[in-house]
Amino acid sequence: MSTQTLEPEVAAAPQPAANAPEPITRVSIICSKGTLDMAYPGLVLANAARMSGIEATLFFTFWGLDLVTEKTVDRLHVSTVGNPSMPFPTMLGGLPGMEALASSMMKKEIAKLEIPTIREMLKDLSDAGAHLYACRMAMDMFHRTKADLVPEVEDVISAMDFYDKSAGAQIIFI
Protein backbone atom coordinates (compact mmCIF):
# COMPACT_ATOMS: atom_id res chain seq x y z
CA MET A 1 0.00 0.00 0.00
CA SER A 2 1.21 3.47 -0.68
CA THR A 3 1.16 6.43 1.62
CA GLN A 4 -1.29 8.00 -0.77
CA THR A 5 -4.07 5.51 -0.06
CA LEU A 6 -3.59 6.02 3.65
CA GLU A 7 -3.77 9.80 3.68
CA PRO A 8 -7.56 10.16 3.70
CA GLU A 9 -7.88 8.01 6.84
CA VAL A 10 -6.28 10.67 8.98
CA ALA A 11 -9.07 13.06 8.16
CA ALA A 12 -11.61 10.34 9.00
CA ALA A 13 -10.32 9.98 12.58
CA PRO A 14 -13.21 9.94 15.04
CA GLN A 15 -13.76 13.24 16.78
CA PRO A 16 -15.23 13.23 20.28
CA ALA A 17 -18.59 14.96 20.52
CA ALA A 18 -18.29 18.62 21.48
CA ASN A 19 -20.03 18.02 24.81
CA ALA A 20 -18.22 14.76 25.63
CA PRO A 21 -16.61 14.70 29.10
CA GLU A 22 -12.85 15.20 29.20
CA PRO A 23 -11.04 11.87 29.26
CA ILE A 24 -8.88 11.14 32.32
CA THR A 25 -5.21 11.70 31.56
CA ARG A 26 -3.55 11.22 34.98
CA VAL A 27 -4.37 9.29 38.16
CA SER A 28 -2.70 9.24 41.56
CA ILE A 29 -3.57 6.30 43.75
CA ILE A 30 -2.95 6.22 47.49
CA CYS A 31 -2.54 2.68 48.83
CA SER A 32 -3.01 2.75 52.60
CA LYS A 33 -4.00 -0.85 53.34
CA GLY A 34 -1.77 -3.87 53.71
CA THR A 35 -4.15 -6.78 53.25
CA LEU A 36 -4.11 -8.92 50.11
CA ASP A 37 -7.68 -7.98 49.21
CA MET A 38 -6.94 -4.28 49.52
CA ALA A 39 -3.61 -4.55 47.73
CA TYR A 40 -5.04 -5.51 44.35
CA PRO A 41 -7.56 -2.71 43.72
CA GLY A 42 -4.96 0.07 43.66
CA LEU A 43 -2.47 -1.89 41.61
CA VAL A 44 -5.07 -3.12 39.13
CA LEU A 45 -6.46 0.40 38.68
CA ALA A 46 -2.98 1.80 38.15
CA ASN A 47 -2.19 -0.94 35.64
CA ALA A 48 -5.47 -0.38 33.79
CA ALA A 49 -4.63 3.31 33.64
CA ARG A 50 -1.26 2.64 32.05
CA MET A 51 -2.76 0.14 29.60
CA SER A 52 -5.16 2.90 28.53
CA GLY A 53 -2.39 5.43 28.12
CA ILE A 54 -3.21 7.25 31.37
CA GLU A 55 -0.31 8.37 33.55
CA ALA A 56 -0.28 6.65 36.94
CA THR A 57 1.37 7.49 40.24
CA LEU A 58 1.14 5.27 43.32
CA PHE A 59 1.74 6.47 46.88
CA PHE A 60 2.17 3.77 49.53
CA THR A 61 1.43 4.90 53.05
CA PHE A 62 0.78 3.34 56.45
CA TRP A 63 -0.05 -0.35 56.05
CA GLY A 64 0.14 0.10 52.31
CA LEU A 65 3.91 0.12 52.77
CA ASP A 66 3.68 -3.64 53.25
CA LEU A 67 2.85 -3.91 49.54
CA VAL A 68 6.28 -2.58 48.63
CA THR A 69 8.38 -3.91 51.51
CA GLU A 70 10.64 -6.85 50.60
CA LYS A 71 9.86 -8.78 53.77
CA THR A 72 6.08 -8.53 53.48
CA VAL A 73 5.17 -8.26 49.79
CA ASP A 74 4.97 -12.03 49.30
CA ARG A 75 3.19 -12.63 52.62
CA LEU A 76 0.12 -10.43 52.46
CA HIS A 77 -2.97 -11.88 54.07
CA VAL A 78 -6.71 -11.56 53.73
CA SER A 79 -8.27 -10.21 56.89
CA THR A 80 -10.75 -12.71 58.37
CA VAL A 81 -11.52 -10.69 61.48
CA GLY A 82 -13.73 -7.65 61.12
CA ASN A 83 -14.46 -8.58 57.54
CA PRO A 84 -18.25 -8.95 57.22
CA SER A 85 -17.93 -10.43 53.73
CA MET A 86 -16.32 -13.61 55.07
CA PRO A 87 -18.75 -16.52 54.73
CA PHE A 88 -18.48 -17.56 58.39
CA PRO A 89 -19.07 -15.91 61.79
CA THR A 90 -16.51 -13.26 62.70
CA MET A 91 -15.60 -15.16 65.87
CA LEU A 92 -14.30 -18.08 63.81
CA GLY A 93 -12.14 -15.72 61.80
CA GLY A 94 -10.00 -15.23 64.88
CA LEU A 95 -9.16 -18.92 65.27
CA PRO A 96 -5.54 -19.87 64.60
CA GLY A 97 -4.92 -20.66 60.95
CA MET A 98 -8.11 -19.10 59.61
CA GLU A 99 -6.36 -16.13 58.10
CA ALA A 100 -3.71 -18.34 56.51
CA LEU A 101 -6.43 -20.60 55.12
CA ALA A 102 -8.45 -17.75 53.64
CA SER A 103 -5.30 -16.20 52.21
CA SER A 104 -4.15 -19.39 50.55
CA MET A 105 -7.63 -19.90 49.10
CA MET A 106 -7.61 -16.40 47.64
CA LYS A 107 -4.11 -16.85 46.26
CA LYS A 108 -5.24 -20.05 44.52
CA GLU A 109 -8.19 -18.26 42.92
CA ILE A 110 -5.88 -15.45 41.84
CA ALA A 111 -3.45 -17.88 40.26
CA LYS A 112 -6.28 -19.74 38.52
CA LEU A 113 -7.39 -16.52 36.82
CA GLU A 114 -3.79 -15.82 35.77
CA ILE A 115 -3.79 -12.67 37.87
CA PRO A 116 -0.20 -11.80 38.72
CA THR A 117 1.09 -11.79 42.28
CA ILE A 118 1.58 -8.45 44.01
CA ARG A 119 5.31 -8.61 43.36
CA GLU A 120 4.72 -9.30 39.67
CA MET A 121 2.22 -6.47 39.47
CA LEU A 122 4.75 -4.03 40.92
CA LYS A 123 7.27 -5.09 38.27
CA ASP A 124 4.68 -4.73 35.50
CA LEU A 125 3.70 -1.29 36.77
CA SER A 126 7.28 -0.14 36.84
CA ASP A 127 7.90 -1.50 33.33
CA ALA A 128 4.71 0.24 32.24
CA GLY A 129 6.09 3.59 33.35
CA ALA A 130 3.95 4.04 36.47
CA HIS A 131 5.65 5.95 39.30
CA LEU A 132 5.83 4.32 42.72
CA TYR A 133 6.54 6.30 45.89
CA ALA A 134 6.63 5.47 49.58
CA CYS A 135 5.38 7.84 52.26
CA ARG A 136 8.19 9.31 54.37
CA MET A 137 6.16 9.67 57.55
CA ALA A 138 4.95 6.07 57.43
CA MET A 139 8.50 4.89 56.69
CA ASP A 140 9.73 6.70 59.81
CA MET A 141 6.86 5.32 61.89
CA PHE A 142 7.62 1.74 60.87
CA HIS A 143 11.40 2.26 61.03
CA ARG A 144 11.93 1.31 57.42
CA THR A 145 14.52 2.64 55.01
CA LYS A 146 14.53 2.68 51.23
CA ALA A 147 16.74 -0.43 51.35
CA ASP A 148 13.81 -2.33 52.90
CA LEU A 149 11.63 -1.63 49.86
CA VAL A 150 11.29 -3.37 46.50
CA PRO A 151 13.41 -1.76 43.76
CA GLU A 152 10.35 -0.53 41.87
CA VAL A 153 9.83 2.23 44.45
CA GLU A 154 11.47 5.32 43.00
CA ASP A 155 11.65 7.47 46.07
CA VAL A 156 10.46 8.17 49.59
CA ILE A 157 8.45 11.39 49.56
CA SER A 158 6.31 13.60 51.78
CA ALA A 159 2.60 14.21 51.46
CA MET A 160 3.35 17.64 49.99
CA ASP A 161 5.63 16.05 47.40
CA PHE A 162 2.78 13.70 46.58
CA TYR A 163 0.52 16.62 45.70
CA ASP A 164 3.25 18.21 43.59
CA LYS A 165 3.62 14.97 41.67
CA SER A 166 -0.16 14.70 41.31
CA ALA A 167 -0.71 17.97 39.46
CA GLY A 168 -3.73 17.59 37.21
CA ALA A 169 -4.41 14.04 38.38
CA GLN A 170 -7.53 12.39 39.71
CA ILE A 171 -6.73 11.12 43.20
CA ILE A 172 -7.99 7.74 44.38
CA PHE A 173 -7.67 6.66 48.01
CA ILE A 174 -7.65 3.01 48.91
Next chain:
Amino acid sequence: MPTRDYAGRTVRTNEEGFLVDAHEWTREVGEAIAREAGVWPLTDAHWKVIDFCRADAEREGASPGLRRIAKTSGVDMKALYQLFPKGPGKLAARIAGLPKPQGCV
Protein backbone atom coordinates in the same frame (compact mmCIF):
# COMPACT_ATOMS: atom_id res chain seq x y z
CA MET B 1 -23.74 0.69 13.83
CA PRO B 2 -21.03 3.08 12.62
CA THR B 3 -18.90 2.18 9.67
CA ARG B 4 -15.50 3.56 8.82
CA ASP B 5 -13.47 3.61 5.66
CA TYR B 6 -9.94 2.33 6.01
CA ALA B 7 -7.62 1.84 3.06
CA GLY B 8 -10.52 1.73 0.64
CA ARG B 9 -12.57 -0.77 2.66
CA THR B 10 -15.70 -0.07 4.62
CA VAL B 11 -15.62 -1.82 8.00
CA ARG B 12 -18.10 -1.86 10.87
CA THR B 13 -16.85 -0.47 14.18
CA ASN B 14 -18.20 0.24 17.64
CA GLU B 15 -18.28 3.69 19.23
CA GLU B 16 -14.70 3.33 20.44
CA GLY B 17 -13.38 2.51 17.00
CA PHE B 18 -12.86 -1.24 17.51
CA LEU B 19 -13.82 -3.43 14.56
CA VAL B 20 -17.01 -5.36 15.12
CA ASP B 21 -15.93 -8.29 12.96
CA ALA B 22 -12.27 -9.28 12.98
CA HIS B 23 -12.77 -10.89 9.57
CA GLU B 24 -13.22 -7.47 7.99
CA TRP B 25 -9.61 -6.68 8.91
CA THR B 26 -6.75 -6.67 6.44
CA ARG B 27 -3.16 -5.63 7.05
CA GLU B 28 -3.91 -2.43 5.14
CA VAL B 29 -6.88 -1.74 7.44
CA GLY B 30 -4.57 -2.33 10.40
CA GLU B 31 -2.08 0.14 9.01
CA ALA B 32 -4.76 2.76 8.50
CA ILE B 33 -6.07 2.33 12.07
CA ALA B 34 -2.52 2.57 13.40
CA ARG B 35 -1.93 5.75 11.48
CA GLU B 36 -5.18 7.22 12.74
CA ALA B 37 -4.25 6.24 16.32
CA GLY B 38 -0.85 7.89 16.02
CA VAL B 39 1.08 4.62 16.05
CA TRP B 40 3.23 5.28 13.05
CA PRO B 41 5.24 4.00 11.35
CA LEU B 42 4.52 0.35 12.10
CA THR B 43 7.76 -1.58 12.59
CA ASP B 44 8.42 -5.31 12.53
CA ALA B 45 8.08 -5.28 16.32
CA HIS B 46 4.59 -3.77 16.03
CA TRP B 47 3.63 -6.46 13.54
CA LYS B 48 4.98 -9.16 15.82
CA VAL B 49 2.53 -7.94 18.48
CA ILE B 50 -0.35 -7.50 16.05
CA ASP B 51 0.14 -10.93 14.48
CA PHE B 52 0.39 -12.51 17.92
CA CYS B 53 -2.84 -10.83 19.04
CA ARG B 54 -4.75 -12.03 16.00
CA ALA B 55 -3.45 -15.58 16.22
CA ASP B 56 -4.08 -15.73 19.96
CA ALA B 57 -7.61 -14.33 19.63
CA GLU B 58 -8.32 -16.88 16.90
CA ARG B 59 -7.22 -19.68 19.22
CA GLU B 60 -8.75 -18.41 22.46
CA GLY B 61 -11.83 -16.65 21.18
CA ALA B 62 -10.98 -13.42 23.01
CA SER B 63 -8.51 -10.57 22.71
CA PRO B 64 -5.36 -11.25 24.76
CA GLY B 65 -4.75 -9.07 27.80
CA LEU B 66 -1.54 -7.08 27.93
CA ARG B 67 0.12 -9.36 30.46
CA ARG B 68 -0.54 -12.35 28.25
CA ILE B 69 0.96 -10.50 25.28
CA ALA B 70 4.02 -9.55 27.34
CA LYS B 71 4.52 -13.11 28.57
CA THR B 72 3.95 -15.04 25.37
CA SER B 73 4.45 -12.86 22.27
CA GLY B 74 8.19 -12.41 22.70
CA VAL B 75 7.77 -8.65 23.18
CA ASP B 76 8.13 -7.72 26.85
CA MET B 77 6.16 -5.19 28.88
CA LYS B 78 8.66 -2.35 28.57
CA ALA B 79 8.88 -2.80 24.81
CA LEU B 80 5.08 -2.90 24.50
CA TYR B 81 4.85 0.53 26.11
CA GLN B 82 7.56 1.84 23.80
CA LEU B 83 5.72 0.50 20.76
CA PHE B 84 2.29 1.75 21.88
CA PRO B 85 2.98 4.66 24.22
CA LYS B 86 -0.62 5.86 24.14
CA GLY B 87 -1.86 2.66 25.76
CA PRO B 88 -0.87 -0.81 24.54
CA GLY B 89 -3.82 -2.47 26.30
CA LYS B 90 -6.34 -1.02 23.91
CA LEU B 91 -4.26 0.00 20.90
CA ALA B 92 -2.75 -3.39 20.08
CA ALA B 93 -6.21 -4.95 19.93
CA ARG B 94 -7.74 -2.07 18.00
CA ILE B 95 -5.02 -2.07 15.35
CA ALA B 96 -5.31 -5.85 15.12
CA GLY B 97 -9.02 -5.50 14.41
CA LEU B 98 -10.02 -7.24 17.65
CA PRO B 99 -12.47 -6.23 20.40
CA LYS B 100 -11.25 -4.28 23.43
CA PRO B 101 -9.72 -6.83 25.84
CA GLN B 102 -12.04 -7.76 28.70
CA GLY B 103 -9.35 -8.55 31.26
CA CYS B 104 -7.90 -6.07 33.75
CA VAL B 105 -4.27 -7.21 33.54
